[in-house]
Amino acid sequence: MTTYAIIDFETTGLSPDHGDRATEVAAVIVRGGQIVDRYQSLINPRRPIPYYVQELTGITEGMVRNAPDAKQVMQELHQRIGHIPLVAHNASFDRKFLDCEYQRAGLTRSTEFACSLLLARRIYPQLRSHKLGELVRQLRLPTAGVHHRAMADAEMTTHLITHMISELQTQGLSAVTHDLMRKLQGLPRLGLSKFIASCAAARCAGAA
16 A cells, blocks of 8 residues: 655745755655645744745744744654655755755655645646646645645545556556556656556466
């Protein structure tokens, strides 16, 4: 039974390499296509939050002033997601912040990310935008709370990845595992149909 954790960070900026820190994190754990656990916490970044980021996320300095620090939150997060494979929308962003905050807390990530953004580009190459909010709107998926808050985005990503798995199953990929998602996201942008055809051919050859 496939289990994975959808994770989303809100931050003070775009890169921990430039001193940016996490202000909020959320994780939704999915097992066998069903949500079995959730985790969310604001984080005191110990640095100012730029005004434009406060406008974008709605997370103000007053909201995080008494929030736990990143070390405590990362320890709690690690206890919840442990060695579960990870999923995020634009995973390179969340991976950088998770690795940075884990390192500060003396922790190490032991599983890889699948990226729902890269996967969506392969499944829906005809769409002009693959931003999370646009995908949710164009595919008429459920929305959850306010966009650019960690739990809302993690839950929308959960709906998106569940929908894409269903799409892949309809196209002939019966067992869509985390490893397969990672393989598919690395295909050429228009290579999905060819991959599915090759899988079908392999199954036919094996049954002959």
